[in-house]
Amino acid sequence: MENEKAVVIFSGGQDSMTCLAWALKKFKEVETITFNYNQRHKIEIQCAKKFCIDNNIKHFVYDIDVLKWNKNALTDGDIDVKETDTVPTTFVPYRNAHFLLIASTYAKSIGANHLITGVCQTDFSGYFDCRNVFIKSFEKMINEADDYKLKIHTPLMWLNKCETVKLMQSLKKIEWYAYTHTCYEGNRPACGKCPACKLRLKGFDEAKIKDPIEYEHNN
Amino acid sequence: MENEKAVVIFSGGQDSMTCLAWALKKFKEVETITFNYNQRHKIEIQCAKKFCIDNNIKHFVYDIDVLKWNKNALTDGDIDVKETDTVPTTFVPYRNAHFLLIASTYAKSIGANHLITGVCQTDFSGYFDCRNVFIKSFEKMINEADDYKLKIHTPLMWLNKCETVKLMQSLKKIEWYAYTHTCYEGNRPACGKCPACKLRLKGFDEAKIKDPIEYEHNN
Numbered sequence: 001m002e003n004e005k006a007v008v009i010f011s012g013g014q015d016s017m018t019c020l021a022w023a024l025k026k027f028k029e030v031e032t033i034t035f036n037y038n039q040r041h042k043i044e045i046q047c048a049k050k051f052c053i054d055n056n057i058k059h060f061v062y063d064i065d066v067l068k069w070n071k072n073a074l075t076d077g078d079i080d081v082k083e084t085d086t087v088p089t090t091f092v093p094y095r096n097a098h099f100l101l102i103a104s105t106y107a108k109s110i111g112a113n114h115l116i117t118g119v120c121q122t123d124f125s126g127y128f129d130c131r132n133v134f135i136k137s138f139e140k141m142i143n144e145a146d147d148y149k150l151k152i153h154t155p156l157m158w159l160n161k162c163e164t165v166k167l168m169q170s171l172k173k174i175e176w177y178a179y180t181h182t183c184y185e186g187n188r189p190a191c192g193k194c195p196a197c198k199l200r201l202k203g204f205d206e207a208k209i210k211d212p213i214e215y216e217h218n219n
Numbered sequence: 220m221e222n223e224k225a226v227v228i229f230s231g232g233q234d235s236m237t238c239l240a241w242a243l244k245k246f247k248e249v250e251t252i253t254f255n256y257n258q259r260h261k262i263e264i265q266c267a268k269k270f271c272i273d274n275n276i277k278h279f280v281y282d283i284d285v286l287k288w289n290k291n292a293l294t295d296g297d298i299d300v301k302e303t304d305t306v307p308t309t310f311v312p313y314r315n316a317h318f319l320l321i322a323s324t325y326a327k328s329i330g331a332n333h334l335i336t337g338v339c340q341t342d343f344s345g346y347f348d349c350r351n352v353f354i355k356s357f358e359k360m361i362n363e364a365d366d367y368k369l370k371i372h373t374p375l376m377w378l379n380k381c382e383t384v385k386l387m388q389s390l391k392k393i394e395w396y397a398y399t400h401t402c403y404e405g406n407r408p409a410c411g412k413c414p415a416c417k418l419r420l421k422g423f424d425e426a427k428i429k430d431p432i433e434y435e436h437n438n
Contacts, residue, residue, distance in 0.1 A: 062285075066321055066324050066325075067324075069324055069325060069327075069328040070324065070327055070328050087366070093324065093327055093364075093365050093367065094320065094323065094324050094327075094361075094364050094365060096364065097320055097360065097361065097364045098320060098324070101313065101316055101317060101320055102285055104313065105285050105286075105288055105289065105312065105313050105317070106285075106288060108288075108289055108312055108313075109288040109289050128363065128364055128365050128366060129363075129364045129365070131363070133363050134360070134363040134364055137356065137359045137360040137363045138360050138364075140356045140359075140360070141316065141353070141356040141357050141359070141360040142313075142316065144347065144348075144350070144352050144353040144356045145312075145313050145315065145316045145347055145348045145353055145357075146312050146313060146347050146348070147306070147347060148312070
């Protein structure tokens, strides 16, 4: 695999940054793709862009408009970000399917046979399309759609946030997290209070590693 | 199912018109979606539009730009339409995956649990994404991506063109074919010579039914 080309779905967040560091170790050539779907934390796209420019990594930003068709708190400013007993308001229906399909189409066009995504079943939180069974069924579907072979890699699937931080430490790239954005409120410094910030902080805390980004409050 | 809502992927061609006639018999409420992917036979979109206006059917046209990323004779005017020993030049990588995913996202947004597509394994001609195994794997994937139930119907999957024409006859809508476009060259009257025209004409011929569209040459 070391001589092959890969595409990383790169949101500009902590998980996809870890995936990018992982892919850069594993593959000869790595490109990144970021999706603008009018997410409230659109600032993550700027983070992704800055990182790729500073590190000379090929980066492609693609606009998707269909994800707002199904109401959710990430594309609709009128819906609050909150955890519920069932599906969180931040669940964007079919988001990962769209990301993976567009990334697959792009991968084939540049001759890459590998896709990397930072989805993770461990912090599943009701996001159906972060489960391993979804990724496996997507991989089967995309390989039935064409005779072009695509492998989907999910290096974080079974890690918790603490283990993800430790994986990044083992890759010696903790400092790259300074570029990442996680806060769902789109705040920078991060709010430290939304579900995404809380999950991130817990991971660093458990790994006993300092998060290099700034927070509004002293967490 | 009779009380439910459905979305038909409606290209404006003969097969999807047959599917639409089929769906209108089966479901209480039917909407249509047509994709503009800069296909050389773009005239089919106008055919679809005209039919839906004349027959008071809800119709949505969606533009896709990613299908041109992988070179093919339908989105690239410099590549000739021709049959080959392997994959035809008219194969558009991942086309049905994109159509089905966008249609699924739309279906959920309007509360429809049924999608209808005119893909057909019988005249497979090297189009991987027309095979039943692809449709089944897409259906599994989309149902793993969300807890929203979607059923994909392929009423033409095992029919040849002659049987499709006969199905339309049994639905008493042969006259609707006058609105349809098939010719890959985008000609109207149709060229009668491209692979798509030839397949269409053969079907009518075998069914002993007159094709209501006009052809350039007397076929």
